Amino acid sequence: MRATLPVRAAVAVLAVLLTAVGCSGGGQTAPPGGKADVRVLLDWFPNPDHVGLYTANDRGMFTAANLNVTLTPPSNPADPLKLVAAEQVELGISYEPDVLMAAEQDLPVTAVAALVPTALNSLMSVNTSPVRTPADLAGKTVGTAGLPSDDVYLKQITAKHGVDLNSVNKVNVSSNLVAAMLSGQVDATIGAYRNIEGVQLTDAGKAPTIVPVTDAGVPEYDELVVVANRDRLRDDPGYRDAVKRFIGALGQGVSAAQADPKSAAESMRKVATGFEPATIDRMVEATTPLLTNPRGFGRMDPAKWQAFADWLHASGMAKEKIDAGPLVTNDYVPAG
Structure with a gap:
């Protein structure tokens, strides 16, 4: 996903966080039920996709679960999977396609909850762009956030609409998707979300063209998922317990945000x-x-x-067949 703030800000924040708390280095978490520090690396800068997280944090739901939760933006959208795998943070927010493709890198990560259980990613352009339909991408420049899934979606969209992928100039603009569209650096982007950048551009009077990737032939998927370290889930009872408590409190935060969106918006305005x-x-x-x-x-x-x-394998984006079994579990979400 998508935002307009400088990446340097996230780099500085992440550096301060990891320096302050250190990295786990494979050590054991607090005993089950004990006070646990849970560092969560977001997929992007704080935005309303994270409303359940910040509502739970603001209303003391994590504290009530005896958790000290720190929410931090990444320096790069690909960082959460890498840092969870390296045990430098307890949990990360990532995307189903990227979790699946992480199997080729042998990253020991597992999705433990769906935060946003529907696809949001879209091909997007502003009203001054020559790209009004996916077929207009031929010979144009497309900005991406640099995620592996961006390549998947671009390949699918061009194939479905008869565009030679080699004619498209792909540029990694990282977190600067909106800025790249507004400046004319790119003709369109993949990685912007209809409920975030789509709203932002509409409010700015840019009348964006928005084509959800699932309208371009991509199967439905869970957009944002909470990712844990698979090895620690296996070996560390305290970690397993902390993850379960975190997911339970997060579910309360999501319910609270849906019940009172105005109050939830107040939590988001702070961050x-x-x-x-x-x-x-x-x-x-x-x-x-x-x-x-x-x-x-x-x-x-x-x-x-x-x-x-x-x-993913059939489309050629995954070199080998992927066994999704170890990469997704419902063992830590609330029952019922």
Whole structure:
């Protein structure tokens, strides 16, 4: 995903966080039920996709679960998987496709809850761009956040709409998706979300063209997931317990945000800098319905994960077949 703030800010914050708390180095977490420090590396700068996290934090739900939770933006959207795998943070927020593709890197990560259980990623352009439909991408420049899944979506969109992928100039703009569109550096982006950048650009009078990637032939998937270290889940009872308590409190935060979006927007205004307050309100209003999970908060469908993994292999984005089994579990989400 997507934001407009300088990456340097996230680098500085992450450096301070890891210096202050140190890294786990494979050490044991506090005993089950004990006070536990849980460092969570976000997928992006704080924005309303994280409304459940910040509502839970603001309302003391993590504290009530005897957790000291620190929420930090990454220096790069690919960092959460790497730092969770390296045991430098306890949990990360990432994306289903990227968790699946992490299997090729042998990263010991597992999705333990779906935070946003529906796809949000879109092909997006502003009203001054020559790209009004996916077919217009031929010969144009597309900005991405640099995630492996961005390549998957660009390949799918161009194939479906008869565009030669080699004619498209792909540029990694990292977190500067909106700025790249507004400046004309790129003609369109992949990585922007309809409920965040779509709202931001609409409020700015840019009448964005938004094509959800799932309308371009990408199967449905869980956009944002909470990711834990698979080895620590296996070996560390205190870590398993802390993860379960965290997911339970996060579920309470999501429910609270959906029940009272106005109060949830107030929590987001404290951290989602760079947006007008009224725009944050509209983003939260657009986001909270998307957090509803028909299977129950946090739950994922392993069969659908496997189907998506098979699609990645069939599309050529994964060199080897992916076994989704070790990469997704519902063992830590609330029952019922």
